[in-house]
Amino acid sequence: MIGEPPLAPTAQVETHHHRWREGARAGLLAVGVGALWTLVVDVAFGHPFKTWRFLGYELLSLFGPSASLPPAVAVAAFLVFVCLLFTLLGRMLVAVAHRADRQPSLIIFACTILTFVTFALVVFAMAFTNSRLGVEAWLQILGSTLIALWTLAFRVYRTHPSLRLDVERAADA
Secondary structure: OOOOOOOOOOOOOOOOOOHHHHHHHHHHHHHHHHHHHHHHHHHHOOOOOHHHHHHHHHHHHHHOOOOOOOHHHHHHHHHHHHHHHHHHHHHHHHHHHHHOOOOOHHHHHHHHHHHHHHHHHHHHHHHHOOOOOOOHHHHHHHHHHHHHHHHHHHHHHHHOHHHHHHHHHHHHO
8 A cells, every 4th residue: 555664574484493402302302211210220129320330430441440430420421421322313313214205215224223233232231241230231231221212213203204104115115
C-alpha cells in the first residue's frame, strides 16, 4: 500500500545441525550408563570405586609410577579418559549415521568394527581376571562397556529416523 513502510525481509530460520555436540551428548550418555553399572556392581560387592581406582592407576602407570597419587586422581583420570573415548566414539557413530544415507555399506563396516571391539573386550576382561579385579572383571570391563556401547548405538539410532531405513537397505544389499 502507498505510504506504508516496506516490510523488512524475513530471516529464514535455519536449524543448524551440530554433529559434534550430538555425538558428544550420545557418548556422554553412554559413559553415564556404563559408569552407573560399574558403581552399582562395585557397591553390590561392597567396595565402591574399586574398579575405577584400579583402572585409573593402571592407565596412569602407562605414563610413569602412579602408586603415590591419591585415589581420587586415579578415578578422575580414568573417568576423563573414558569420557573422551566415548565422546569420540559418539562423534564417529553420528558421522556414520549421517553418511549412511549415501553409503549404506558403512553400517555393515561399523557392525564389523563393533564385533572386533567386542572380541577385544572379551580378551581384555579375560586378562584382567588375574588382577585384583578377579572375576568382577567380566562384569565390570565387559559388562559396563557393552552396556555403554549399546546405549550409544541406541541413542544414535533413536535420534536418526533415517538410520532405520539405512539399516534395512544395508541388510537387503
